[in-house]
Amino acid sequence: MQKEVISSGTKKRVIPKSPLLKQYINNIELVLMIIPGLAALFLFNYMPMYGILIAFKDYKFLKGIGGSSWVGFEHFIRLFSGMDFINVLRNTIVISLLKLVCGFPAPIILALLLNEIKSSKYKKLIQTFTYLPHFFSWVVLGGIIMMIFSVNGPVNIILKFFGLREPLVFFGNGNLFINMIVSTAVWQSVGWGAIIYIAALSGVDESLYEAAYIDGAGRWKQTLHISLPCLIPTISTVFILNLGQVLNAGFDQIYNMYNPTVYEVADIIDTYVLRKLRAMDYGLGTAVGLFKSMVGLIFIIGANWITKKISDDELGIM
Amino acid sequence: MIKNSNGEKAFAVFNYLLLGLLALTTLYPFLYTLSISLSTTREATSIGFHLYPKEVSTTAYRMVFKNDSIFIAYSNTIFRTVAGTIMALLVTSLFAYALSRKSMPNRKLFTSIVLFTMLFSGGQIPSYIVLKQLGLLNNVWVYILPNLIGAYNVIIARAFFQSIPESMNESAKIDGAGEFKIFFSIIIPLSKPIIMTLALWVAVFHWNAWYDSMMYITDNNKIVVQAFLQRIIQENNSDLISQGLINPDIQQFTPETIKSATIIVSILPILMFYPFVQKYFIKGVMLGAVKG
Numbered sequence: 001m002q003k004e005v006i007s008s009g010t011k012k013r014v015i016p017k018s019p020l021l022k023q024y025i026n027n028i029e030l031v032l033m034i035i036p037g038l039a040a041l042f043l044f045n046y047m048p049m050y051g052i053l054i055a056f057k058d059y060k061f062l063k064g065i066g067g068s069s070w071v072g073f074e075h076f077i078r079l080f081s082g083m084d085f086i087n088v089l090r091n092t093i094v095i096s097l098l099k100l101v102c103g104f105p106a107p108i109i110l111a112l113l114l115n116e117i118k119s120s121k122y123k124k125l126i127q128t129f130t131y132l133p134h135f136f137s138w139v140v141l142g143g144i145i146m147m148i149f150s151v152n153g154p155v156n157i158i159l160k161f162f163g164l165r166e167p168l169v170f171f172g173n174g175n176l177f178i179n180m181i182v183s184t185a186v187w188q189s190v191g192w193g194a195i196i197y198i199a200a201l202s203g204v205d206e207s208l209y210e211a212a213y214i215d216g217a218g219r220w221k222q223t224l225h226i227s228l229p230c231l232i233p234t235i236s237t238v239f240i241l242n243l244g245q246v247l248n249a250g251f252d253q254i255y256n257m258y259n260p261t262v263y264e265v266a267d268i269i270d271t272y273v274l275r276k277l278r279a280m281d282y283g284l285g286t287a288v289g290l291f292k293s294m295v296g297l298i299f300i301i302g303a304n305w306i307t308k309k310i311s312d313d314e315l316g317i318m
Numbered sequence: 319m320i321k322n323s324n325g326e327k328a329f330a331v332f333n334y335l336l337l338g339l340l341a342l343t344t345l346y347p348f349l350y351t352l353s354i355s356l357s358t359t360r361e362a363t364s365i366g367f368h369l370y371p372k373e374v375s376t377t378a379y380r381m382v383f384k385n386d387s388i389f390i391a392y393s394n395t396i397f398r399t400v401a402g403t404i405m406a407l408l409v410t411s412l413f414a415y416a417l418s419r420k421s422m423p424n425r426k427l428f429t430s431i432v433l434f435t436m437l438f439s440g441g442q443i444p445s446y447i448v449l450k451q452l453g454l455l456n457n458v459w460v461y462i463l464p465n466l467i468g469a470y471n472v473i474i475a476r477a478f479f480q481s482i483p484e485s486m487n488e489s490a491k492i493d494g495a496g497e498f499k500i501f502f503s504i505i506i507p508l509s510k511p512i513i514m515t516l517a518l519w520v521a522v523f524h525w526n527a528w529y530d531s532m533m534y535i536t537d538n539n540k541i542v543v544q545a546f547l548q549r550i551i552q553e554n555n556s557d558l559i560s561q562g563l564i565n566p567d568i569q570q571f572t573p574e575t576i577k578s579a580t581i582i583v584s585i586l587p588i589l590m591f592y593p594f595v596q597k598y599f600i601k602g603v604m605l606g607a608v609k610g
Contacts, residue, residue, distance in 0.1 A: 289441025
């Protein structure tokens with residue numbers, strides 16, 4: 001997102017603007033260019049936003065969104081008075097916070113470690129492999145992971161070698177399941193997530209390292225005092241964007257990996273909404289979706305605002 | 319040459335090993351799946367690391383291909399990937415180009431309209447209802463139309479188009495070329511790297527998409543490979559046989575070999591192209607990073 005910088009000191013050049021209609025006619029070709037995209041945005045992004053009204057209505061398909069009767073905040077009251085949604089909300093926050101705590105630093109560490117590799121061939125090889133899981137759907141990854149971690153699978157063979165008597169049932173126990181979800185999510189995204197930091201590191205002025213070396217700083221100190229500070233703008237941008245995902249626990253992954261024995265801890269907002277959709281409880285499901293979107297929006301704007309305050313407008317995304 | 323302390327040497331060795339191990343954890347699961355898919359039933363059920371099949375058997379693949387379902391699902395996936403990518407690229411790049419032109423009226427407004435979709439969405443249920451009203455349920459266009467334009471792709475393309483010097487357009491304009499002519503004969507040839515990156519991103523997205531197929535399509539002749547694979551993985555054999563999705567003969571083979579073979583079949587195109595196109599994927603992230 002580009003910032004249009006208008007310095008307050010300079011005088012604005014006054015260009016008499018032609019009336020809007022004339023601008024449209026003069027640039028009719030450009031206007032035609034955006035029409036297909038605008039139509040798609042209108043139909044598939046903005047129409048569903050209008051559909052949010054269902055959260056405040058007793059929606060009947062035959063009456064349509066406009067014709068259905070208003071019920072005010074009834075769906076929200078129903079939502080927050082029942083225990084099942086509170087549990088779903090807790091599960092979502094637990095999983096997404098664990099993912100943030102483990103998944104946010106991981107690519108930064110990987111980028112810093114890769115930066116220490118001298119052989120560019122080896123570096124390339126490692127990168128090629130670690131990007132790989134990013135290119136497959138969670139349907140594929142879930143299927144493979146469940147085989148690898150099955151009772152007779154290779155992971156249990158290794159654990160047995162290290163002295164574990166009973167094989168672990170990774171997908172049959174709540175705590176283990178959460179660990180699996182978080183660690184495989186980190187595994188899937190760490191390589192791809194590191195690219196942006198590797199790009200930032202490659203832009204660091206080499207002479208900074210040389211100067212630090214002459215001053216007697218080892219690699220560790222160079223990393224701490226040169227590499228890491230150079231990553232701060234990238235880190236803050238990624239962090240703000242991640243905070244917007246606070247109620248996104250990763251539907252694709254969980255839906256493809258969970259089973260009835262772990263529903264207690266694995267049922268998240270998106271799986272809950274999916275159930276409401278299938279049960280045709282549209283009002284309640286839409287209310288949940290709206291709640292999720294609003295929280296995401298508030299977090300992203302809040303995080304951006306705080307980052308800007310702390311950094312004196314140096315950092316931030318908007 | 320910079321002299322390293324002993325501690326730094328030890329760290330370097332540790333670092334090489336650690337990263338090597340990480341790379342192995344991403345490679346091994348795919349190797350394991352490939353090996354199981356090529357194993358005999360007896361070998362697949364035996365306990366071991368299965369780095370390679372001791373006795374190669376193509377039975378699982380023959381079972382997978384015996385049924386028409388995989389071919390139908392595959393052709394649907396190819397359709398959505400090819401048509402979806404071409405159409406999305408056209409719509410996205412035209413939109414981004416217009417937004418990159420200074421003479422575009424209400425430029426900021428239209429930019430905000432596309433950016434806002436990154437921050438807020440209607441959610442699953444309103445989307446479902448809209449698609450239902452548009453008659454897109456159980457219709458293969460549901461794969462393509464809702465994915466014609468993505469905010470992130472517009473931003474990246476727009477940034478690239480903005481970096482092309484205005485003077486390129488000015489001279490064309492003097493020669494009487496319109497914006498469409500400029501776009502197709504000057505801008506597109508200059509933008510090959512970004513077009514390539516976006517095309518690959520969109521194509522991978524389409525190849526891997528499963529949710530729309532699961533939610534909006536009920537006709538078995540219209541589902542995509544990922545949705546087909548999901549049924550194979552999630553449901554047990556008897557359910558699949560009763561649905562007619564897999565052949566009853568399958569019972570004599572372990573589900574693991576069938577699952578693995580289906581997984582390999584579904585990811586093969588990506589695995590084959592991946593080594594050659596990797597750099598294009600990464601280029602896009604770099605461009606996005608610069609613009610933040």
